[in-house]
Amino acid sequence: MGEGSRGRGAARADHPGEPLVGGNLPVHGDVAGSHTSALEWVRGQARPQHHPVGQRVTAAHAEGERRVGDGPGCGDAGQAGGRPPGDGCCGHRSGRQQEVASIDARRPAVATSPSPRRLWPADPCVSSVRSWHRIPRRSCARHWWPPMVVGTSERRLCAQWRAGERLVPTGCGNCRSARRSRWVGCAAMAKAPVLTPQAEDFPRWYQDVLNKAELADNGPVRGTMVIRPYGYAVWERMQAAVDARIKAAGAENAYFPLFIPESYLRREAEHVEGFSPELAVVTHAGGKELEEPVVVRPTSETVIGEFMGKWVQSYRDLPLLLNQWANVVRWELRPRTFLRSTEFLWQEGHTAHATETDAAAYARRILFDVYENFMREVLAIPVVVGRKTPSERFAGATNTMTCEAMMVDGKALQMGTSHELGQNFARAFDITYLDDQGSQQVAWTTSWGVSTRMMGGLIMAHGDDRGLRVPPAVAPVEVVVLAVRDDADVVDRCRALAEELRGAGRRVRLDDRTELSMGRRATEWELKGVPVRLELGPRDLAEDRAVLARRIEGDKQPVPLAGVAGAVDEALTAAQTSLLAQATTLRDQRIAAVSSLDEAVEAAGVGWATLPWDLVGEAGESTLAQSAVTVRCLRREDGSLPDSEDEAGLVAYVGRSY
RNA sequence: CGGGGUGUAGCGCAGCUUGGUUAGCGCGCCUGCUUUGGGAGCAGGAGGCCGGGAGUUCGAAUCUCCCCACCCCGACCA
Numbered sequence: 001m002g003e004g005s006r007g008r009g010a011a012r013a014d015h016p017g018e019p020l021v022g023g024n025l026p027v028h029g030d031v032a033g034s035h036t037s038a039l040e041w042v043r044g045q046a047r048p049q050h051h052p053v054g055q056r057v058t059a060a061h062a063e064g065e066r067r068v069g070d071g072p073g074c075g076d077a078g079q080a081g082g083r084p085p086g087d088g089c090c091g092h093r094s095g096r097q098q099e100v101a102s103i104d105a106r107r108p109a110v111a112t113s114p115s116p117r118r119l120w121p122a123d124p125c126v127s128s129v130r131s132w133h134r135i136p137r138r139s140c141a142r143h144w145w146p147p148m149v150v151g152t153s154e155r156r157l158c159a160q161w162r163a164g165e166r167l168v169p170t171g172c173g174n175c176r177s178a179r180r181s182r183w184v185g186c187a188a189m190a191k192a193p194v195l196t197p198q199a200e201d202f203p204r205w206y207q208d209v210l211n212k213a214e215l216a217d218n219g220p221v222r223g224t225m226v227i228r229p230y231g232y233a234v235w236e237r238m239q240a241a242v243d244a245r246i247k248a249a250g251a252e253n254a255y256f257p258l259f260i261p262e263s264y265l266r267r268e269a270e271h272v273e274g275f276s277p278e279l280a281v282v283t284h285a286g287g288k289e290l291e292e293p294v295v296v297r298p299t300s301e302t303v304i305g306e307f308m309g310k311w312v313q314s315y316r317d318l319p320l321l322l323n324q325w326a327n328v329v330r331w332e333l334r335p336r337t338f339l340r341s342t343e344f345l346w347q348e349g350h351t352a353h354a355t356e357t358d359a360a361a362y363a364r365r366i367l368f369d370v371y372e373n374f375m376r377e378v379l380a381i382p383v384v385v386g387r388k389t390p391s392e393r394f395a396g397a398t399n400t401m402t403c404e405a406m407m408v409d410g411k412a413l414q415m416g417t418s419h420e421l422g423q424n425f426a427r428a429f430d431i432t433y434l435d436d437q438g439s440q441q442v443a444w445t446t447s448w449g450v451s452t453r454m455m456g457g458l459i460m461a462h463g464d465d466r467g468l469r470v471p472p473a474v475a476p477v478e479v480v481v482l483a484v485r486d487d488a489d490v491v492d493r494c495r496a497l498a499e500e501l502r503g504a505g506r507r508v509r510l511d512d513r514t515e516l517s518m519g520r521r522a523t524e525w526e527l528k529g530v531p532v533r534l535e536l537g538p539r540d541l542a543e544d545r546a547v548l549a550r551r552i553e554g555d556k557q558p559v560p561l562a563g564v565a566g567a568v569d570e571a572l573t574a575a576q577t578s579l580l581a582q583a584t585t586l587r588d589q590r591i592a593a594v595s596s597l598d599e600a601v602e603a604a605g606v607g608w609a610t611l612p613w614d615l616v617g618e619a620g621e622s623t624l625a626q627s628a629v630t631v632r633c634l635r636r637e638d639g640s641l642p643d644s645e646d647e648a649g650l651v652a653y654v655g656r657s658y
Numbered sequence: 659c660g661g662g663g664u665g666u667a668g669c670g671c672a673g674c675u676u677g678g679u680u681a682g683c684g685c686g687c688c689u690g691c692u693u694u695g696g697g698a699g700c701a702g703g704a705g706g707c708c709g710g711g712a713g714u715u716c717g718a719a720u721c722u723c724c725c726c727a728c729c730c731c732g733a734c735c736a
Contacts, residue, residue: 194697211669222728274734299736330735339736346736391734402736417736451736484695519696526696537695547695625734658735 194523197465202409207337209459213468213528216337216455223335223342227452230528233476235345235455239325241378241473242347242450245370249362251321251349256303258327259294264302267428271301274395278330280342296329301396301421301447304350305429312443315354315435319362323349338456339413339658346451352431352443359444360420363401364641366448367418371403375415379454380471380580381405381461382587383415384653386633387642391621394447398422401641404632404653406587407460410607412632412657415457418448456658461583468529469552471579472572477509477530479568482521484537486514494536497546497564504565506572526551531575532568552579591653597623600654604629608655613645616652629654 195212196204210216215231218224227235243253262281265272280296283289297303304322312320325347332342349366353359367385375381383403393400397419405415423442426432431443462469472478479501483494491512498510509530511521518535525533535547540558548567549556552575559567590607594600597620603609604627613634616624621631632653636642642650 278735328736332735333733344736348736394735414736449736453736486694514694517694517696517698519694520698521696523697535695539695630734 194527195465195467198408198463203336205463205465206456206460209463209468209527210337215459215468218337219343221342223332225337225341225343227345227455230476231455234458234470234474235452237474237476238374238378238454238458239347242370242374243325245374246323246347246349246366249321249365249370251323251351253324254322255324255326256297256300256307258297260297260300260303262293262295264306265295267302268396268424270424271396275299275330278332280329280331297326298328298330299447299449300324300326300328300348301350301425301445302429305425305431305445308350308352308443308445309430309432312352312431312433315433315441318352318354318433318443319358320352321349321362322351323347336456336658338452338459341452344452346449348449349447351446352426353445354433354435354441354443356420356422356444359446360399363399363418363420363446363448366446367401367403367416371416371418371448371450374450375403375405375454376580378471378473379458379461380473380576380583381415381457382580382584384633384635385641386635386653387645388417388633389618389621389631389645389652391618392631394419396421396424397447398424402633405457405461406583406590406607406655407457407658408463408586409460410590410605410655412608412653412655413453413457413460414632414657415454416448416450419446421445421447460658462529462579466523466554467527469579470529470531472531472576475529475531476507477525477528478507478572479532479534480509480511480525480530481534481536482518482525483510483512483514484518484535484540487538490536490538490541493541493561497534497536497561501565501568504569506565506568522549532571534564534568550575552582600624601627601629604655608632608653610651610653613650613652614648616654624654628656630657632657 195208198205210231213230214228215234216228217226219226247253259282265275265279275298279298282294282296285294304324308320308322311317325345327343327345328348329343332340335341338344351359351362353362372383372385375383383405385401385403388394388400388402394417399420399422401418402414403416404412407413421444423444425445426443431445432440433443435441458470458474459468462471470476481494481498481501483491491514494510494512498508501508511525513521518537522533522535529551531551533549533551535549535556540546543558544562545558545560546564547556548559548564548571550571587607592599592603592607592609594603594609594611595615596611597615600609600611600616601624613631616631624630632655634642634645634650634652636647637649637651
């Protein structure tokens with residue numbers, strides 16, 4: 001999947017090698033001149049006092065003769081403070097030639113050194129730099145310090161940074177193969193953030209959340225995913241809410257087979273063309289080659305069409321409203337967990353109607369009453385509902401309508417679609433009926449779906465640097481009761497509290513794993529996005545209260561134990577509301593009304609742009625595409641759905657998308 | 659398919675340029691003690707066909723060749 005399963009380790013140690021030593025150890029880099037500017041080395045200031053000065057520093061100086069290297073981390077207790085790059089530390093000479101020579105001269109020492117240690121290359125992609133940083137252990141082992149990439153957001157987190165403390169940044173700025181960034185610097189930074197900050201690397205943040213909130217893993221086959229229990233619990237709640245709405249709209253659930261004869265796909269020209277590149281085809285089964293290859297469904301219009309053709313005879317059989325919950329397979333070239341996976345779970349609705357009007361109305365009903373309503377009320381995600389341009393239309397549809405959501409990075413995600421299929425599939429699969437006049441008519445069909453992609457949407461629409469933020473409506477755990485200390489009274493009271501809340505209908509988890517520190521557990525639940533956390537410790541017990549922490553708002557309040565249930569209810573309601581409010585505000589702030597393609601591209605750097613569709617057109621679409629910007633959907637000025645993309649005065653929503 | 663990159667412990671990575679003790683480090687995991695109000699500390703421990711195959715060599719994680727896998731960047735998604 002995309003970046004693969006590589007999550008970062010939970011915490012980054014700041015000094016992977018030797019223990020940090022040296023109160024005045026300057027972490028500074030004197031890189032080969034040509035690289036200095038590119039790598040923007042930051043010279044170390046005095047090291048913080050919280051690191052005792054190590055003996056080795058002195059020892060290293062005693063060996064001055066043998067020392068080589070001005071590489072980063074070759075500290076000098078005596079000469080702390082900033083020196084311009086190019087100066088040697090420890091009185092070492094700088095300059096590549098001397099460096100090499102002196103390494104050669106020292107070879108025996110290197111060889112006998114128990115474990116010659118080398119500094120990381122400043123730039124792993126430039127091999128010539130490598131030798132430059134080699135520093136024998138004897139002289140500088142204690143100063144060994146891996147250079148790191150340090151992002152601005154990370155710096156901000158570090159109080160010492162402001163105090164003049166400096167970090168060593170490095171890594172390859174020129175290619176993607178640079179080593180993963182790590183942490184280095186003062187003790188305050190020993191704790192890397194739980195997640196990669198969003199601002200630094202959003203895709204990485206996403207991966208981190210998936211892994212650390214235990215939502216999903218990558219499957220063994222590229223593009224497949226394992227949905228872990230916590231993630232699946234969220235999905236189940238989504239399913240339940242969507243399913244209820246679908247049923248309210250009159251559709252019934254059924255199930256159609258995973259395998260579809262290849263010939264079915266061929267019956268609708270555009271449909272095959274659209275899907276053939278991503279089909280998984282079974283050619284062998286039962287130990288021999290199949291007469292006719294079978295495809296694993298990428299969607300079920302064709303099989304369902306076949307059966308609708310059988311079942312529909314009369315106008316009395318219409319409308320036929322079907323839905324199925326299933327998995328589908330579309331072989332993805334660039335998979336991303338939940339967002340674009342080779343196999344995913346979804347709901348696909350398929351309906352047949354007597355008239356075009358009826359079909360159109362139903363497709364819209366699903367779009368608004370099921371999808372938009374669900375996303376807004378349950379997922380707390382505001383969506384822009386609109387019509388897709390012809391180029392973004394579903395293969396075989398006459399009209400595709402969409403719910404577009406904005407993620408916190410400003411990109412758009414199509415959260416659900418509803419299609420009018422016209423009579424394309426009805427003709428191909430002979431879905432015909434006799435009307436009340438006794439004449440043969442071709443039916444009109446629709447299809448519509450939402451998938452596990454919404455999981456990705458949920459994560460990216462609400463998540464923050466502390467992790468997931470789950471709306472209470474889909475939260476597998478609404479409240480976690482956390483026993484702060486290993487104390488029988490406390491744990492008992494927590495248990496009772498959990499029971500009480502369960503009795504009040506809340507989904508509660510008791511966290512009495514007192515072998516883990518309180519902070520660790522608090523962090524874990526924040527990561528998982530549990531909306532409300534109740535902390536109870538001896539001090540609270542003494543005062544007959546609990547501390548209620550709200551994940552969405554990020555605050556903590558003491559609440560009397562007697563009124564906990566009420567306070568929790570209130571907090572949950574507030575969470576659902578403010579999540580939607582936050583997402584709406586953030587989205588609206590990032591939609592810019594513009595009047596040219598250039599401006600649109602610019603606006604797409606931070607969010608979406610709206611502009612007259614007349615200015616875009618098909619030609620404009622391809623222009624935008626060069627900047628990876630697409631038309632997400634079209635709407636009328638008043639926000640209503642257009643009946644055609646040829647209507648005058650339509651507004652195009654454009655942006656980058658997943 | 660073209661170009662670039664990476665395969666070493668569950669995860670993240672050093673080590674390879676210049677072959678040579680027992681292949682290291684961080685996180686995680688296990689045990690014990692001390693801890694527990696925001697990611698615990700210390701001590702001990704388990705865990706490796708160094709992607710695969712062939713070759714060079716007294717000796718290969720390291721050098722050579724071949725293969726495999728994965729990742730990244732470039733061509734119409736729920």
